[in-house]
Amino acid sequence: MTLKTRIISRLDIKGPNLVKGVHLEGLRVLGKPEKFARYYYQAGADELFYQDTVASLYNRNHLGELVRRTAQEIGIPMCVGGGLRTLADIRAVLRAGADKIAVNTGAVRNPDFIRQSAEAFGSSTIVVAIEVIRQPDGTPFCFVDNGRESTGLNAIEWAQQVESLGAGEILLTSVDREGTGNGFDIPLVKQIADLVNIPVIAHGGAGTAVHVADVIKKGHADAVALASLLHYGVYAELASDSDDFNAEGNTQFMKRNATNKRIKPVHLADLKASLTSAGLPMRLPHAQT
Amino acid sequence: MSLSIPPVAVVDFGLGNLFSVQLALTRAGLSSIITDNPEDLRTAPAVIVPGVGAFGDAMNALRARKLDAALHDYRQSGRPIVGICLGQQLFMEESEEFGAHKGLGFIPGTVRRLPAGLLAEDGRKIKVPTVGWNTIARPAARPTGWAGTLLEGVREESDMYFVHSYRVILDNDAEALATTTYAGTVYCSALQQDNITAFQFHPEKSGQEGQKIYQNLAAQLAKDSRVPILELHSQGAVPPSN
Amino acid sequence: MSQQLASAGFQQKILDKQLVKLPQQIKYCTKCAISNQRPRIEFDAEGVCGACRYVDIKTKGTDWTSREKELAALCDLHRSKDGSFDVIVPCSGGKDSSRVAHELKHTYGMNPLTVTWAPFEYTPEGFRNFRNFTKSGFNNLMAWPNGHIHRKLARIAFEALGDAWQPFTYGQVCYAFHIAKSFGIKLVFFGENGEAEYSGDPRVFNLRGMPFDHWAEQYFKGVTVDDLIQYGLTQTDYLTKDDYVDSDLTFYRPPNLDLMKKIGVEFHWFSYYKMWVPQENYYYASEHTGFQANPTGRSEGTYSKYASLDDQFDGYHYYLAFIKFGIGRATSDAAHEVRDGHLTRDEAVGLIRRFDGEFPSRWFPQFLEYLDITEEQFWAVVDRYRLPHIWKKEDGRWKLRQAIYDESGPYQDEPGYLLTTPASANISAQS
Numbered sequence: 038m039t040l041k042t043r044i045i046s047r048l049d050i051k052g053p054n055l056v057k058g059v060h061l062e063g064l065r066v067l068g069k070p071e072k073f074a075r076y077y078y079q080a081g082a083d084e085l086f087y088q089d090t091v092a093s094l095y096n097r098n099h100l101g102e103l104v105r106r107t108a109q110e111i112g113i114p115m116c117v118g119g120g121l122r123t124l125a126d127i128r129a130v131l132r133a134g135a136d137k138i139a140v141n142t143g144a145v146r147n148p149d150f151i152r153q154s155a156e157a158f159g160s161s162t163i164v165v166a167i168e169v170i171r172q173p174d175g176t177p178f179c180f181v182d183n184g185r186e187s188t189g190l191n192a193i194e195w196a197q198q199v200e201s202l203g204a205g206e207i208l209l210t211s212v213d214r215e216g217t218g219n220g221f222d223i224p225l226v227k228q229i230a231d232l233v234n235i236p237v238i239a240h241g242g243a244g245t246a247v248h249v250a251d252v253i254k255k256g257h258a259d260a261v262a263l264a265s266l267l268h269y270g271v272y273a274e275l276a277s278d279s280d281d282f283n284a285e286g287n288t289q290f291m292k293r294n295a296t297n298k299r300i301k302p303v304h305l306a307d308l309k310a311s312l313t314s315a316g317l318p319m320r321l322p323h324a325q326t
Numbered sequence: 327m328s329l330s331i332p333p334v335a336v337v338d339f340g341l342g343n344l345f346s347v348q349l350a351l352t353r354a355g356l357s358s359i360i361t362d363n364p365e366d367l368r369t370a371p372a373v374i375v376p377g378v379g380a381f382g383d384a385m386n387a388l389r390a391r392k393l394d395a396a397l398h399d400y401r402q403s404g405r406p407i408v409g410i411c412l413g414q415q416l417f418m419e420e421s422e423e424f425g426a427h428k429g430l431g432f433i434p435g436t437v438r439r440l441p442a443g444l445l446a447e448d449g450r451k452i453k454v455p456t457v458g459w460n461t462i463a464r465p466a467a468r469p470t471g472w473a474g475t476l477l478e479g480v481r482e483e484s485d486m487y488f489v490h491s492y493r494v495i496l497d498n499d500a501e502a503l504a505t506t507t508y509a510g511t512v513y514c515s516a517l518q519q520d521n522i523t524a525f526q527f528h529p530e531k532s533g534q535e536g537q538k539i540y541q542n543l544a545a546q547l548a549k550d551s552r553v554p555i556l557e558l559h560s561q562g563a564v565p566p567s568n
Numbered sequence: 569m570s571q572q573l574a575s576a577g578f579q580q581k582i583l584d585k586q587l588v589k590l591p592q593q594i595k596y597c598t599k600c601a602i603s604n605q606r607p608r609i610e611f612d613a614e615g616v617c618g619a620c621r622y623v624d625i626k627t628k629g630t631d632w633t634s635r636e637k638e639l640a641a642l643c644d645l646h647r648s649k650d651g652s653f654d655v656i657v658p659c660s661g662g663k664d665s666s667r668v669a670h671e672l673k674h675t676y677g678m679n680p681l682t683v684t685w686a687p688f689e690y691t692p693e694g695f696r697n698f699r700n701f702t703k704s705g706f707n708n709l710m711a712w713p714n715g716h717i718h719r720k721l722a723r724i725a726f727e728a729l730g731d732a733w734q735p736f737t738y739g740q741v742c743y744a745f746h747i748a749k750s751f752g753i754k755l756v757f758f759g760e761n762g763e764a765e766y767s768g769d770p771r772v773f774n775l776r777g778m779p780f781d782h783w784a785e786q787y788f789k790g791v792t793v794d795d796l797i798q799y800g801l802t803q804t805d806y807l808t809k810d811d812y813v814d815s816d817l818t819f820y821r822p823p824n825l826d827l828m829k830k831i832g833v834e835f836h837w838f839s840y841y842k843m844w845v846p847q848e849n850y851y852y853a854s855e856h857t858g859f860q861a862n863p864t865g866r867s868e869g870t871y872s873k874y875a876s877l878d879d880q881f882d883g884y885h886y887y888l889a890f891i892k893f894g895i896g897r898a899t900s901d902a903a904h905e906v907r908d909g910h911l912t913r914d915e916a917v918g919l920i921r922r923f924d925g926e927f928p929s930r931w932f933p934q935f936l937e938y939l940d941i942t943e944e945q946f947w948a949v950v951d952r953y954r955l956p957h958i959w960k961k962e963d964g965r966w967k968l969r970q971a972i973y974d975e976s977g978p979y980q981d982e983p984g985y986l987l988t989t990p991a992s993a994n995i996s997a998q999s
Contacts, residue, residue: 060861159378
């Protein structure tokens with residue numbers, strides 16, 4: 038019996054919709070967040086991660102109501118990120134029902150914010166999100182705001198720095214891989230996972246269940262955050278005519294009931310089963326009493 | 327929502343997010359009040375001591391608010407005290423965390439760090455704090471199982487959500503309610519001594535199995551004749567408090 | 569006109585014919601965020617721009633099923649029996665043209681010959697996307713015009729039109745026709761009908777394309793390469809007849825009209841046959857032709873990461889548009905996304921406030937070197953194009969007289985996490 042590797046469902050949110058991009062870009066709507074959250078909880082997700090995907094862009098975060106509603110329904114840890122800049126921001130999200138928060142821009146602009154937040158709320162509450170784009174020579178550089186603004190920081194150095202400042206976990210996103218289904222950047226994940234003493238959550242690139250097994254086995258990821266691999270497989274069954282997308286949203290993909298050729302989506306339960314077969318410790322769903 | 331049970335007191339000593347505990351209590355049909363006022367403990371049918379953070383800071387905060395004395399009194403009353411995560415550790419006699427600190431001393435034993443810097447067979451680092459789902463097992467020394475405890479009805483070997491760097495070491499193994507393995511260490515993940523029950527994991531974040539713990543607490547309070555019936559609470563909503 | 573535009577000491581005349589026609593009263597479309605300063609755009613009585621009206625037609629008033637049938641029929645008609653090239657697709661390796669080429673090949677069974685008119689200077693990411701595109705399974709001919717004259721033309725265009733990009737636009741279309749002529753291929757497929765998508769000119773809504781002579785007629789009404797040459801020879805000191813021979817100008821001009829009519833060359837817009845949503849092209853290209861978003865982050869002057877990545881000097885085209893019309897890259901991108909229904913107008917205003925008019929500094933030294941001008945000369949030209957009804961000088965700095973975000977105030981990067989629930993998705997970016 039041992040600690041299970043976490044499979045985290047990541048939901049990128051814009052306004053009322055769940056969206057899915059490529060390289061963290063693009064506002065393709067796949068449906069309504071609450072439905073996905075409920076589905077993943079019941080299907081055995083180990084954690085949920087809500088990211089307000091445009092918060093930094095618009096300097097706002099409007100996930101409060103969604104977080105509140107979701108917290109009522111799900112009994113697994115929920116991490117919320119997007120546009121958090123002050124301790125008051127964090128307090129507000131936690132009050133709404135989040136268990137952990139994620140910061141990127143806020144931490145890059147003021148690294149001491151990590152330390153302050155860890156002191157105020159406990160390290161375990163603070164996840165630092167690191168977005169990485171490899172430059173032509175392979176150097177992993179950190180970005181903020183969905184890979185929009187370069188920070189000039191080297192990801193390896195920054196990872197060590199955030200650990201020393203009190204981050205509880207690192208959410209490591211390969212923007213290069215994200216949404217492409219080309220597999221994780223395993224060397225990047227391994228380098229950081231082996232360097233720091235805090236858990237590293239790998240994110241960005243899963244196109245098949247094998248990719249997930251690989252990033253855990255070879256990349257030493259402590260947890261894996263998945264979006265495309267899960268969402269594309271369930272969006273159609275979760276959609277209903279009563280969903281209202283009139284306010285906003287690129288619903289072209291949903292209207293076509295299309296598939297994404299680069300992703301071999303897998304249902305969460307099947308994913309965990311196949312990871313178990315691959316010898317990885319998984320929390321498995323059990324018949325509920 | 328029970329109309330006759332006064333609010334459960336969720337002790338607030340300034341560390342940690344207590345809202346998920348409140349939500350879990352609400353789901354179980356219990357109203358609750360987040361409080362650092364010893365007076366609120368006096369009338370509470372049960373007290374929850376949750377928390378994340380450093381042992382020393384927590385003990386200082388408890389003392390500063392005179393909650394340590396209030397908890398000692400509450401223990402004498404025989405009504406349920408439930409410790410969660412850091413709360414479980416605070417019940418012990420002492421902790422080595424950042425220099426030796428004295429705890430509340432309810433449970434004989436100490437608090438020690440999980441071994442750090444270990445490598446697993448495949449060369450990966452075994453990270454401390456441990457974060458994630460791990461199995462709780464019934465100790466061999468507990469032939470009666472979990473019947474009659476807050477873990478009654480919880481499936482043995484189910485996974486619960488853990489986040490911690492330190493763990494408790496009991497002087498008296500009979501007080502161990504559940505054990506868990508991490509970093510090559512088998513440690514106590516739940517304990518019970520009379521009216522004190524404590525969990526290293528977070529039941530409010532551990533899905534349906536975790537929620538059973540809160541349900542068991544509610545069931546216990548409903549049956550418990552010692553629970554004072556003060557007045558009818560008209561609304562089921564959790565009263566906001568900070 | 570010259571008086572209005574001349575700043576101290578600058579004597580050259582301006583060829584740009586659009587600037588005289590701009591309305592003096594600045595208005596912003598009530599639906600998207602574009603202003604009436606965009607050339608050839610019309611606002612109706614309700615303050616809604618033509619491009620937004622076109623969107624209504626695009627989304628509700630068009631039978632896309634029947635348009636698609638037209639495309640299938642067109643392809644059936646032109647598809648070669650022996651697998652030889654049967655359609656020319658002008659292509660940069662960007663998201664739009666990659667999508668067109670790929671769909672024509674894989675969904676409609678055509679045999680495209682893609683042709684690329686090279687950018688002034690490739691960005692590394694642009695070239696990588698181009699190579700990923702060809703490696704995904706396409707034949708390509710790339711043309712590099714005589715670099716010596718291309719640079720001079722760029723400088724002339726920069727000074728005479730306020731847009732160094734102009735010489736690129738000639739070849740972008742003409743080169744494709746030269747190849748169509750050389751291979752005897754009738755069908756040339758462009759991506760979007762810009763006049764419909766961006767100005768909403770109703771005359772072009774139902775055009776599937778144009779017969780070549782119609783296009784040529786339009787072409788010669790505008791500023792041509794020969795106009796630029798004339799200007800260079802007479803108005804500048806850096807162009808003489810020794811700088812070029814006539815064959816150097818081949819690809820800037822359309823091929824012989826009669827020959828084209830004889831072959832029966834016609835060009836089509838993909839956006840006539842399939843509803844055009846640029847973001848969908850991004851997804852398509854990323855899925856099928858290895859297209860990658862900008863690895864250096866957002867493009868300067870906007871929030872977007874996937875549009876127009878291949879040329880080092882793109883930024884200066886957009887920047888000069890910002891100077892000339894008060895419409896920068898962020899405005900262009902955001903307004904289109906509002907029309908596509910991806911963003912709310914308030915969000916667009918927020919993006920414009922934050923990014924529009926940002927100076928593209930990444931390739932500035934290279935741009936100056938390419939045009940062989942100094943930074944002083946650059947700014948002297950830029951300032952000539954600031955029309956007084958769009959710009960004012962305040963405390964020694966240039967400011968837009970009437971920015972769309974004036975009501976909300978200047979961009980302030982304030983911390984703040986708002987948990988107020990908007991009644992709808994329409995929230996003010998400044999709340």
